[in-house]
Amino acid sequence: MDIDVFTKRTDEAIDKIKACRRREGMEEIFVPGERSNRRLQENQKRGIRIDDPTLAELNALCKEFKITFNLNPVGEPVIPGKPGRAV
Numbered sequence: 001m002d003i004d005v006f007t008k009r010t011d012e013a014i015d016k017i018k019a020c021r022r023r024e025g026m027e028e029i030f031v032p033g034e035r036s037n038r039r040l041q042e043n044q045k046r047g048i049r050i051d052d053p054t055l056a057e058l059n060a061l062c063k064e065f066k067i068t069f070n071l072n073p074v075g076e077p078v079i080p081g082k083p084g085r086a087v
Contacts, residue, residue: 018029055071062069
């Protein structure tokens with residue numbers, strides 16, 4: 001099958017799936033890979049959230065093994081409900 005035909009059919013199938021009626025309390029229907037792709041994009045934009053105990057453990061391990069610890073916090077403030085900081 002031609003790649004353009006395949007892409008068109010796949011896009012149409014995704015559109016049909018996403019247009020289906022959602023369960024109560026659900027805002028969106030996701031297709032396989034969509035949530036992880038969004039998470040990847042968000043991590044690339046804002047950094048990866050690391051909670052304070054994990055950050056302290058990484059720091060301690062780096063000191064123990066004499067490894068330079070240079071994770072730089074991203075300028076995003078800590079958001080309530082999302083513990084830790086973005087690095």
